[in-house]
Amino acid sequence: MSWYEDLSLWSGFSDVLFSAERARHAADLVATSPLLAFPPGSRVLDQCCGVGFFSAPLARRGHRVTGVDIHRELLERAEAESEGSFVRADVREYVSPDAFDVVLNMYTSFGYFDEHDDNVQVLRNAYRSLVPGGELIVDLLSKEIYASWVGPPKIVDVPGGMVVMRDTILDDWTRYRTDWTLVRGNTAEHTALTCWVYSAAELKDMFSRAGFEKVQCFGNFDGGPYDGEATRLIVRGTRA
Ligand SMILES: C[S@@+](CC[C@H](N)C(=O)[O-])C[C@H]1O[C@@H](n2cnc3c(N)ncnc32)[C@H](O)[C@@H]1O
The missing domain is CATH 2.20.25 (N-terminal domain of TfIIb)
Structure with a gap:
């Protein structure tokens, strides 16, 4: 079993990963971040949604949210807190062609797979799940x-x-x-x-390989530049 398939990691360390403070912070980001301000009623896919810290506030704002996660127990918590549809699936496999305006991958839920190409496959699956003009946002801790x-x-x-x-x-x-x-x-x-720990340049290249255009990096959820002050790496790409 690979480490990410082991529920005891996610539930045993729930007080760190899924704390009440993190839930408040995610809700605050959804309320204030220009990067998360989507048109009303957007169809949003939350890859690796966990207990739905981003799914729930997005659904409260009226977006139609689908959360995907590998762990049923986490999805049950998400379902209890949030409107929306929650699907147990592996992000290497989950694709819903042309179904979403936005795909999110939040809080360093990326780079988990032994094979680099499996990580690119997650981006390809996001690309295929988006409508033309739709966008993917990946938020993580980068190499820098x-x-x-x-x-x-x-x-x-x-x-x-x-x-x-x-x-x-x-x-x-x-x-x-x-x-x-x-x-x-x-x-x-x-x-x-x-x-895996990716640099901004490596991730931009992976987004391009998956087909994305207009690939941009941000260094925080205010939409600030990815520079020496960056606290996160947020990469956004658009399906052609
Ligand atoms: C760091 S947590 C982040 C969860 C959520 N995005 C958040 O912001 O709270 C990573 C999540 O990825 C999920 N996960 C790990 N491997 C996965 C896989 N192969 N397919 C789908 N989900 C996976 C875990 O179950 C966990 O919920």
Whole structure:
């Protein structure tokens, strides 16, 4: 089993990944970000939707949302919180031709697959699922941003304990490994995941290979440039 197929990672570390604070932040981004301001009633596909942190506020704004995730338990939480349709599928396979005005892939839900081409396939599936003129937005931590903060372990407080996070760069900066240890009282739970880490130039190239045009990068959800101040890499491309 690959790490992303292991539900215990997503549910065991839910206090970090799917915290109430993150839900509020996602709702705030949907309310304020010019990059997430879609025409009323847009059909939105949320790839790797998790518990629906972006699906729910988008649906509340009147968009017609479909969330796709590999874990049924996360989709059940999304369904309980949000209008919309939630589908259990692997993003390497899920395609709904010409069905969406927007495809989102949020909060570093990209680069999970061992084969680089499988990651490109996720972009191809988004392309085929969009109507002409529709747009894909991918939001992640890029190689450049990683380079600015990778190093000493970080500690994040969670209810009743803490998570210690340590990142290791692998394979000549093509991938990274994250080790997470959740410490609560006398117990410690450990998990690790390995992802690709892409630069802006690499992702732009992947978007082009998948067929996208007008590929642009942003460094935050205000639509600011992807420069030395960037806190995220947000790549947007349009289906021709
Ligand atoms: C970092 S979480 C982000 C979830 C959501 N986008 C958010 O902003 O909260 C990544 C999500 O990707 C899902 N996932 C991992 N591998 C997947 C795959 N092969 N196909 C579909 N979903 C997958 C996980 O179940 C998890 O919900």
